[in-house]
Amino acid sequence: MGVMRLGRVEARVLDLEKSIDYYSNVIGLQLVAREPGKAYFKAWDEEDHHSLIITEADYPGLEHMGFKVRYQEDLDTFEKAIEQYGIRVNRVSNRHRIGEGEAIRFTLPTGQVMELYHEIERIGNGLKLNPDPKPENLKGIAPPYLDHLLIAGEDVPATTDLLMKVMDFHMSERVILHGDELFAVWLFRTNTPHDIAIIKGPNGKLHHFAFGLSSWEDVLHAADCLAKNEVVLDEGPTRHGITRGLTIYFFDPSGNRNEVFSGGYIPGEDFTPVTWTEERLPRGIFYHKGEITERFTGVFT
Amino acid sequence: MANEYRIFVANKSREYLCRHGQNILSSSIEQGVRVIKRGCLGGGCGFCKIRVEAGQYELGKVSIKALPAEERKEGFVLACKTVPLSDLVIRISGD
Numbered sequence: 001m002g003v004m005r006l007g008r009v010e011a012r013v014l015d016l017e018k019s020i021d022y023y024s025n026v027i028g029l030q031l032v033a034r035e036p037g038k039a040y041f042k043a044w045d046e047e048d049h050h051s052l053i054i055t056e057a058d059y060p061g062l063e064h065m066g067f068k069v070r071y072q073e074d075l076d077t078f079e080k081a082i083e084q085y086g087i088r089v090n091r092v093s094n095r096h097r098i099g100e101g102e103a104i105r106f107t108l109p110t111g112q113v114m115e116l117y118h119e120i121e122r123i124g125n126g127l128k129l130n131p132d133p134k135p136e137n138l139k140g141i142a143p144p145y146l147d148h149l150l151i152a153g154e155d156v157p158a159t160t161d162l163l164m165k166v167m168d169f170h171m172s173e174r175v176i177l178h179g180d181e182l183f184a185v186w187l188f189r190t191n192t193p194h195d196i197a198i199i200k201g202p203n204g205k206l207h208h209f210a211f212g213l214s215s216w217e218d219v220l221h222a223a224d225c226l227a228k229n230e231v232v233l234d235e236g237p238t239r240h241g242i243t244r245g246l247t248i249y250f251f252d253p254s255g256n257r258n259e260v261f262s263g264g265y266i267p268g269e270d271f272t273p274v275t276w277t278e279e280r281l282p283r284g285i286f287y288h289k290g291e292i293t294e295r296f297t298g299v300f301t
Numbered sequence: 302m303a304n305e306y307r308i309f310v311a312n313k314s315r316e317y318l319c320r321h322g323q324n325i326l327s328s329s330i331e332q333g334v335r336v337i338k339r340g341c342l343g344g345g346c347g348f349c350k351i352r353v354e355a356g357q358y359e360l361g362k363v364s365i366k367a368l369p370a371e372e373r374k375e376g377f378v379l380a381c382k383t384v385p386l387s388d389l390v391i392r393i394s395g396d
Binding site: 014015058059060061232251252253254255256257294295298299300301 | 338339340341342343344345346348362363364365366367
């Protein structure tokens, strides 16, 4: 039982058509459904109906994030446990959005809306019988899957505590400043270094959401795609000290930060967290450059 | 219609040119004039907020959280979505 993975991110965008073009042709996701003001996408190796929803709004940012749980009954268990922890939980009805079943919905201490769900239409990746390694006609960067997201908030310990105690997330890395301030954490439920990370910053804000890639070659290919399409770059291609991942950060047409991420280690549930302190933090963030930029730490949506 | 407009940065005593139809942030970056902070270039983050003190301009779609209506009335803009319609005098926020 329990939380399996980050299943979906719903991001607000300023211009729906421009964003549909970007996520379809530059990121290279598959547009699976549309309704007024919204578009639904999946990455090519995902089996569920969608992993990204974009919703037109007057300001960008994170509308909600959804984590998929293993069994439908897990919703009842988590509903009780989260309520007992002291956070109000609402039910989201079946078919509230296209392809989705029922969900439970609550707000993290850092202000973001999180949903847990099990049911979602399965449309498959088309690679289950004598498959080739990749489908035909991939466009743009074409990441195989949605990987993780980084959210910001004032009370990093509070959201960390909820995710670890109630939802059994495990910690891979953390940043501790001034001896005892938990400034940022990287948490996982899958076998990747993070499914969600939390950094101290303005409440309710999104730092980025990331798509997974398979190699450094793929990261370089992504960088070429971004440049060809004149996408606004933030940082990279480079390596993180934290997670050891290979990365590029860039902005979608509404200013939401996107990342492509590859590599990192494979942590187990008994993984001993890695700790970073101020002396080495710049190398933790951008390992090669060893500098933190004002834009990277200051731009949120 | 002018091909280029002059953008005078009041509190930095600097001036640069902005091509017709181009936003005042991208044109400054192209010319290596690093006076305005460059964020997302999408009107979403508010990193490039400045104030226009004189001149006409057109402001594209920007986040209402990054640039609330009352600030817009006072002449604040996001430079990445601001296209000049005349020469402009701008002031860098926070200085």
